Amino acid sequence: xxxxxxxxxxxxxxxxxxxxxxxxxxxxxxxxxxxxxxxxxxxxxxxxxxxxxxxxxxxxxxxxxxxxxxxxxxxxxxxxxxxxxxxxxxxxxxxxxxxxxxxxxxxxxxxxxxxxxxxxxxxxxxxxxxxxxxxxxxxxxxxxxxxxxxxxxxxxxxxxxxxxxxxxxxxxxxxxxxxxxxxxxxxxxxxxxxxxxxxxxxxxxxxxxxxxxxxxxxxxxxxxxxxxxxxxxxxxxxxxxxxxxxxxxxxxxxxxxxxxxxxxxxxxxxxxxxxxxxxxxxxxxxxxxxxxxxxxxxxxxxxxxxxxxxxxxxxxxxxxxxxxxxxxxxxxxxxxxxxxxxxxxxxxxxxxxxxx
Ligand code: MRU
Numbered sequence: 001x002x003x004x005x006x007x008x009x010x011x012x013x014x015x016x017x018x019x020x021x022x023x024x025x026x027x028x029x030x031x032x033x034x035x036x037x038x039x040x041x042x043x044x045x046x047x048x049x050x051x052x053x054x055x056x057x058x059x060x061x062x063x064x065x066x067x068x069x070x071x072x073x074x075x076x077x078x079x080x081x082x083x084x085x086x087x088x089x090x091x092x093x094x095x096x097x098x099x100x101x102x103x104x105x106x107x108x109x110x111x112x113x114x115x116x117x118x119x120x121x122x123x124x125x126x127x128x129x130x131x132x133x134x135x136x137x138x139x140x141x142x143x144x145x146x147x148x149x150x151x152x153x154x155x156x157x158x159x160x161x162x163x164x165x166x167x168x169x170x171x172x173x174x175x176x177x178x179x180x181x182x183x184x185x186x187x188x189x190x191x192x193x194x195x196x197x198x199x200x201x202x203x204x205x206x207x208x209x210x211x212x213x214x215x216x217x218x219x220x221x222x223x224x225x226x227x228x229x230x231x232x233x234x235x236x237x238x239x240x241x242x243x244x245x246x247x248x249x250x251x252x253x254x255x256x257x258x259x260x261x262x263x264x265x266x267x268x269x270x271x272x273x274x275x276x277x278x279x280x281x282x283x284x285x286x287x288x289x290x291x292x293x294x295x296x297x298x299x300x301x302x303x304x305x306x307x308x309x310x311x312x313x314x315x316x317x318x319x320x321x322x323x324x325x326x327x328x329x330x331x332x333x334x335x336x337x338x339x340x341x342x343x344x345x346x347x348x349x350x351x352x353x354x355x356x
Pocket of ligand 1: 054057100163164165166170171175177241242243255
């Protein structure tokens with residue numbers, strides 16, 4: 001599945017072996033690189049909820065492997081009991097985070113793959129095969145997106161901007177938007193990167209900056225609020241972001257702050273690109289208004305690094321994502337091609353193969 005011409009992540013994010021599932025614990029980065037064993041369903045749910053693993057494709061693949069592990073645990077039961085147990089596990093996993101559609105997509109795919117299993121050992125085998133397939137497909141999709149997205153940058157090495165973390169840590173492959181940036185740097189199209197720190201969970205400062213260091217890509221971390229004012233002085237030529245869910249009309253949910261960056265780019269005439277695999281597209285969601293936005297604990301906003309910063313008694317609202325309207329998006333890069341507006345027919349064709 002790997003391509004010698006594309007840079008691969010020099011660290012393993014999601015590891016599957018005979019011993020089971022283990023994950024690079026992203027809550028420990030950038031201070032230490034540690035893998036944790038995910039031994040059962042409860043620890044898989046905990047790892048997703050607490051963001052030891054995060055990023056839309058990565059949580060989908062993690063959930064798929066967690067189901068494979070659960071199917072193995074259930075393999076001494078009758079096939080009907082194992083199937084029922086797996087369906088319950090799928091429900092628990094799908095409920096861990098609401099916005100990234102890849103999570104639901106992945107658990108549905110494992111359940112579909114095991115639907116006709118003749119016995120519980122076959123069921124465990126099919127679940128494992130489905131999870132491994134999804135992981136391999138994501139690696140290949142990332143490679144395709146990087147190859148398709150990097151040429152969007154023309155005319156020599158440029159400065160680009162990104163928000164949140166969309167690298168290998170977020171997909172288990174090369175990443176989505178950050179994969180394009182890493183490949184763009186390798187091709188001499190990206191000189192350096194402005195990295196939004198991404199409050200309140202600091203995915204930019206803690207994860208994207210670390211990943212760009214691992215890949216030798218020059219960058220500066222900036223406060224989210226500095227982005228609009230730095231686009232002109234730093235000569236930013238394009239923005240690349242990921243997605244947690246793309247509605248049928250192209251409206252895109254991504255990490256909170258993405259919408260503001262898109263508005264700033266429109267004001268400055270800078271192209272704003274979304275990079276996401278087809279598993280992030282949700283044709284069943286007609287527009288961004290129907291996307292459920294995860295609300296996280298207010299303490300993430302009121303505190304930083306475990307220290308309360310807000311005045312005693314202050315409260316916060318903490319939406320983890322926002323929705324960028326399709327009209328602010330210059331193009332959506334998927335593994336099936338670079339989609340341009342109008343997005344409704346383009347997305348339909350990319351997902352179903354039919355334009356009508
Ligand atoms: O809350 P997170 O860290 O899971 O959010 C991640 C993002 O918003 C990413 O930008 C998105 O999942 C795209 S990942 C390839």
